[in-house]
Amino acid sequence: MPQDLQEAFQPELWQAAPARSRRAAKPKAEKAPHYTGHRERLRERAAQSLPALPDYELLELQLFRSIPRGDVKPLAKALIARFGSLPAVLAASIPELKSVPGVGEAVALDLKLLQETALRLSRAGVERRTVITSWSQLLDYVKLALAHEPREQFRVLFLDKKNQLIADEVMGHGTVDHAPVYPREVARRALELSASALILVHNHPSGDPTPSSADVAMTREIVEAARALRLTVHDHLVVGRDGVASFKALGLF
The missing domain is CATH 3.40.140.10 (Cytidine Deaminase, domain 2)
Structure with missing residues (x-):
């Protein structure tokens, strides 16, 4: 057998090549976002006791319905920082709400719907009495x-x-x-x-x-x-x- 064929069929060289290929083809594991699982954990806490949640987490729960994916905690905190309190967020006008980065027409409208619902519930205690x-x-x-x-x-x-x-x-x-x-x-x-x-x-x-x-x-x-x-x-x-x-x-x- 020619010298070059003998080298090609040496066992140690033939076995090493697939191992290198396997190492090169193995994909790297992607790191999950830091907020992974946060929505589920917050929903579980809310189910146990809504009154115990701070204002920004109540606002987060509302934003979950307007923004189905992603981390909305920074937006909830930004809204409260901008207007001063949760009631003040709900009292803000749609243009004022939309001035906060991350708040679009749909999010602003959902927040105003929440305020209007609260007003009607409160007014029901006064009407016809x-x-x-x-x-x-x-x-x-x-x-x-x-x-x-x-x-x-x-x-x-x-x-x-x-x-x-x-x-x-x-x-x-x-x-x-x-x-x-x-x-x-x-x-x-x-x-x-x-x-x-x-x-x-x-x-x-x-x-x-x-x-x-x-x-x-x-x-x-x-x-x-x-x-x-x-x-x-x-x-x-x-x-x-x-x-x-x-x-x-x-x-x-």
């Missing part, structure tokens, strides 16, 4: 509706003869420290709804619900306009993140 005897529920409702609004909003609760809620309407949108309201428009709307009484409500985006001198002057104008039409103004509530101030309780009527 005597508002005066459901005062704590009324305060809960106005806090949920207005405490985290970024701009002033003036609302009027129109009541019937039994002091049951007929309508809750926004009568003025404003800036961070002023919402224009016109007593004649409030009185006209009360007549259209056949209302017998009113509760005035507006918010202070600063967080401090203490009435200003302008608030007091405007309230007195509305009370006088209402009195001429035999409408009763039960109270004026000023809502802030720090609480709710009642004109009646403060002796400002």
Whole structure:
């Protein structure tokens, strides 16, 4: 046998070649993302006790439904950092929500749907009931509706003869420290709804619900306009993140 064929068929050389091929063909294991399994773990904790979860994890659970894949914890924390709290996130407008990187139209709409659901649940505790005897529920409702609004909003609760809620309407949108309201428009709307009484409500985006001198002057104008039409103004509530101030309780009527 020629020398070159003898070398080719040496056992040690023939056996070594497949081993090198096997080592070269073996794929490298890919490292799993750091958040692998996080959704399942968070869902398990939520099933055990939702109230025990911090706000950002509640927000994560909601974002799971809007963003089916990936790590949404950074987005949940970014939203709370941007707006200050979970209620403030839900109170933000769709354009404000979309200003946060990672929030698109669908995510913003899902968050606003969550806020609207909460508002309707809270309003159900006030509707078709005597508002005066459901005062704590009324305060809960106005806090949920207005405490985290970024701009002033003036609302009027129109009541019937039994002091049951007929309508809750926004009568003025404003800036961070002023919402224009016109007593004649409030009185006209009360007549259209056949209302017998009113509760005035507006918010202070600063967080401090203490009435200003302008608030007091405007309230007195509305009370006088209402009195001429035999409408009763039960109270004026000023809502802030720090609480709710009642004109009646403060002796400002």
